[in-house]
Amino acid sequence: MKGIVFTELLEMVEAKFGLEVADAIVQAAHLESEGAYTSVGTYDHKEIFALVAQLEKHSGIDSKMLFQVFGQYLFKKFYQGYPHFFAESMDTFSFLDTIEDHIHVEVLKLYKDAQLPRFDIYRDDKSLRMIYHSDRKMGDFAHGLLLGAIEHFNEPDIVIVQESLSESGDRISFTLTKNA
Numbered sequence: 001m002k003g004i005v006f007t008e009l010l011e012m013v014e015a016k017f018g019l020e021v022a023d024a025i026v027q028a029a030h031l032e033s034e035g036a037y038t039s040v041g042t043y044d045h046k047e048i049f050a051l052v053a054q055l056e057k058h059s060g061i062d063s064k065m066l067f068q069v070f071g072q073y074l075f076k077k078f079y080q081g082y083p084h085f086f087a088e089s090m091d092t093f094s095f096l097d098t099i100e101d102h103i104h105v106e107v108l109k110l111y112k113d114a115q116l117p118r119f120d121i122y123r124d125d126k127s128l129r130m131i132y133h134s135d136r137k138m139g140d141f142a143h144g145l146l147l148g149a150i151e152h153f154n155e156p157d158i159v160i161v162q163e164s165l166s167e168s169g170d171r172i173s174f175t176l177t178k179n180a
């Protein structure tokens with residue numbers, strides 16, 4: 001996993017829970033990297049699970065929720081960092097339609113060793129279904145990024161239904177429906 005994901009996680013923890021909590025979870029997680037992340041470095045994605053598990057202990061907030069909150073937070077950061085990846089007139093569905101063939105393709109040009117999920121996407125006027133595939137099993141984080149997209153495009157009438165398609169969590173279906 002690219003370091004930018006870790007540096008942003010620790011920044012969010014610092015902002016929402018304080019520097020002491022950020023330091024404490026790094027210590028308690030016993031990380032191979034020791035938490036010395038640089039944004040362009042690459043680290044074992046399991047470290048993100050170790051950090052979030054420690055944050056769950058410290059905050060009492062369920063790790064599923066923490067991953068979602070982080071995904072939503074990171075979406076804003078991605079928008080600030082890479083505004084040229086977002087065409088101005090887009091809405092949530094047309095944006096999500098570009099993830100596989102545009103956004104994550106550009107990400108791979110920036111970070112050649114990025115490990116990205118695969119999405120199969122099915123779309124009609126009222127709904128969009130995305131099937132997430134990844135050995136990193138970060139579906140709750142993906143859910144948060146989707147919430148971030150809905151917030152960004154100001155379409156609060158869109159609801160997300162998440163369903164596991166495998167026991168391990170490496171295949172997850174997200175159905176987004178416009179209720180208005």
Ligand code: HEM
Pocket residue numbers: 001002003004005078079082085099103104107113114115116117134135136137138139141142143145146149
């Ligand atoms: C709502 C839209 C998006 C979704 C659902 C999504 C989903 C994901 C997920 C779930 C991961 C974790 C890796 C995995 O599960 O295998 C990931 C990684 C990543 N994504 Fe996306 N993404 C979205 C938009 C974006 C945007 C807009 C950017 C940048 C402008 C971006 C850049 C990245 C980067 C840098 C990584 C880390 C890759 C690595 O660590 O090697 N994503 N994405």
